[in-house]
Amino acid sequence: MSKILIIEDEKAIAELEKDYLELSGFDVDIVLDGETGANMAMCQDYDLIVLDLMLPGMDGFEICKKVREIKNIPIIMVSAKKDDIDKIRGLGLGADDYMTKPFSPSELVARVKAHLARYERLVGTGVKENMMIEIRGIKIDKTARRVYLNNEERIFTTKEFDLLTFLAENPNHVFTKEELFKEIWDMDSIGDIATVTVHIKKIREKIEKDTSKPQYIETIWGVGYRFKV
Numbered sequence: 015m016s017k018i019l020i021i022e023d024e025k026a027i028a029e030l031e032k033d034y035l036e037l038s039g040f041d042v043d044i045v046l047d048g049e050t051g052a053n054m055a056m057c058q059d060y061d062l063i064v065l066d067l068m069l070p071g072m073d074g075f076e077i078c079k080k081v082r083e084i085k086n087i088p089i090i091m092v093s094a095k096k097d098d099i100d101k102i103r104g105l106g107l108g109a110d111d112y113m114t115k116p117f118s119p120s121e122l123v124a125r126v127k128a129h130l131a132r133y134e135r136l137v138g139t140g141v142k143e144n145m146m147i148e149i150r151g152i153k154i155d156k157t158a159r160r161v162y163l164n165n166e167e168r169i170f171t172t173k174e175f176d177l178l179t180f181l182a183e184n185p186n187h188v189f190t191k192e193e194l195f196k197e198i199w200d201m202d203s204i205g206d207i208a209t210v211t212v213h214i215k216k217i218r219e220k221i222e223k224d225t226s227k228p229q230y231i232e233t234i235w236g237v238g239y240r241f242k243v
Contacts, residue, residue: 016061016130017041021051021077022092023069027115031064034119035126048072055081062130064122065109067093067100075107082108086159086172088129092117098208105212108171111199112206132200136176147182149243152221152230154179161220168220173198177210178217181231181241190238214239 018040022028025046032042043060045051048069055063055077063081067074074091081089091109093100094116101112110129113122137159145156153162159175161168170178176198181189189197191210199209214233218225232242 015039015041017059018043018062018064018126019051019055019058019060020044020064021048021055021069021074022064022066023047024066030119031122034123038123038127040126048074048077052077052080056084060087061133062088062090062126064126065089065091067091067095067104075103078104078107078109082171086175088133088172090122090125090129092122101206101208102212105209106216108174110171110173111209128200132176132198133172136172147179149182149185149241150230152182154182163221170217170220174213174217174220177213178221178231181239185241185243188234188237188240194239210239 018035020028020031020042022031022044023046028044028046032044035042043054045054048071051065051069052072065074065077069077074093078089078091088110089108090111090113091104092113092115094114096114104112111125113125147154147156151164153165155161156179161170161175161178177194180194180197191207194210195207214231218228218231221230222228230241232240234240
């Protein structure tokens, strides 16, 4: 049974989310403040975190940043704030998804299931050992889910790793944002393809010498992206 942590200061909302998730077979804990939520997220074993942005004690941005330093489990950030800058900042810190309140509990359950299914497939025990991709100084260890640039390790979030790996496994193939969103986030009708742009930007910051003149992930204007070899 997958274990989920909800960090949400509005108790009624948290309990409603918990009820729906438990009805779908998940084991759910609720925390109502940021400090306690951060400690539980980092010290206990959870499969996914539903993280509110505005919290007493420590906000969702800071919690996301701390968790990402040691864990790559899915994080779904939720907020009543509709500004794109908050979404971009949240995704940039490593959140896998961003939901704007109000949303239906059933939509939350759908996203939780999609992210968990994707994560479990990628880190499952069936992965072969020593599956490596090496291209022009970049080494991607698919087994350990680690990335090296000129033998120096670069830290990637779950979705950043998935996106980089997919592009590297399909070199010189141009993918649209919609195709990449469907492949990496495994969802057709929910989410925002701007997520792809944010993640490409973060990947470039980690592997490109000059992000204004990318040597690995090229933008094909009006179409999408490709990994150049």
